[in-house]
Amino acid sequence: MLVKSSEKVQSLEPANTAKSSGVVTSSKDSANNLWKNKIVAKQEQVQVLTNWSIRGALSQELAKVEQSEATIRNLFTGLERLAQQLNTQAANTKPQAMQQRGISSQITMLQNAASRKGSGLDAQLRTNDPSRPITRQLNANMDLISKRPHDENIQLLMGRSGKSLNLSLPANQDERANFxxxxxxxxxxxxxxxxxxxxxxxxxxxxxxxxxLLEPWVISGQGVRVAAGNPISLQLNDIDNPLNELAKIADKNASIQEHRDRIQNAQRHLKANLMKVQAKRQQLLAQLQQLDTASSLDNSEALTNLSSNAKQQMLSAGANSVSVIMAQANVTRNMVQYSLN
Known part of the structure; x- marks a missing residue:
């Protein structure tokens, strides 16, 4: 009997071991599932925040483009009113003193509208673009490309940058070769x-x-263009935009026809840039639409709700709404880092 009892006890040990092993395996599976669920949840959070950040950047750019478009339209309309005033006079006449003051006043108002902060335009009446090259022009009194009868050797030091160059122009070399x-x-x-x-x-x-290009140049040399002797200081100038050119015409009280020509030139310039701005706006709207489409295909309810709310807030009237959303978008990285901890 004792032997049989012992056998029973021994026969129970494998069963207990199997049961214990099953509990451990189940615990591991649960832990793995919880970890996987947590990873999926974090990924969804990152996706939501990334979507939000992209939408904010696109909406901010869209607001800038729309402001540029509004400024261009206002300038074009102002020039059109000025042209209508001048169309009542003969082309070869000049404005009277009082009319000239009125013309100058209107042009000054247009210049102020174009240069004010938040106009969305740069000094050349184009949309602001930080990546666009900076351009300056040489003083009209300094000629470096016309043909001259003597050999010339010119040394140029470009401000505090320390950059310098030597320019050799042989006698009787044509303008194309000099250029x-x-x-x-x-x-x-x-x-x-x-x-x-x-x-x-x-x-x-x-x-x-x-x-x-932003500092004075010092030029010296030998020849006709730059006579031997003390170096000459040169300051590069901003390029005149069409409104500034019109202002110069008004200041010297040129003929009505000259005023009309400058107005038409300014309007052509504005119209060309308006077309670029409108194309950019359509591109941004298409990108926002693509973002909407991508969001609608996602199964995450949180992503859909957040995207819809973000769009409604950012596309509402007023620049402050965009600023608020962008301020929130700027903390996306910190939120993502927090959510991943």
Missing amino acids: SAVQSAFSQHQISVELSRENRLLFSAKKENAGP
């Missing part, structure tokens, strides 16, 4: 050179290379 020589000399400093309609040299460089 190519100037382009080649400046290209060594990542500065491109073009000619304006008035045959003035325009110097352009990306923002990171534009330091030399």
Whole structure:
């Protein structure tokens, strides 16, 4: 009997062991499932926040583009009113003193509207673009490309940047060859050179290379263009936009026809930029629509709700709404880091 009892006890041990093993395996599976669920939840949170951040950036850019478009339309309308006033007079006449003051006043108002903070336009009446090269023009009194009867050797120091160059222009070399020589000399400093309609040299460089264009140059040399002796200081100037050119015409009280020509030139410039702005706006709207489509295909209810609320707030009237949403979007990284902890 004792032997049988012992056998019974021994026969129970494997069963207890199997049961214990099953409990451990079940616990591990539960832990793994919880961990997987947590990872999925975190991924959904990251997706929601990423979607929100992208939408905020697109909406902010859209608000800037729409402001640029509104400014351009206002400037175009102001020029149209001015043109209508001038159309009542003969083309070869000049404005009377009182009319001239009125014309100058209207142009000044347009200039202020274009240059005020938040207009959405740069100095050339184009949309603000930080990546656009900086451009300056050389003083009209300094001619570096016309043909001259003597060999010339010019040394140029570009401000505090320490950058310098030597320019050799042989006697009787034509303007095209001289211009190519100037382009080649400046290209060594990542500065491109073009000619304006008035045959003035325009110097352009990306923002990171534009330091030399923002400081006075010192030029010296031997020849007719730059006489031997004391160095000459040169200051590059901003390029006149069409409104500034119109203002100059008004200040010298030019003929009505000259006023009309400048107004038409300014309107053509504005219209060309308006077309670019409208194309950019359509592109941004399409990107927002694509974001909406992507969100609607996602199964996450939180993503759909957040995207809808974000769009409604960011596209509401007023710049403050965009600023608020962007401020929230700027903390996305911190929120993501927190959610992953």
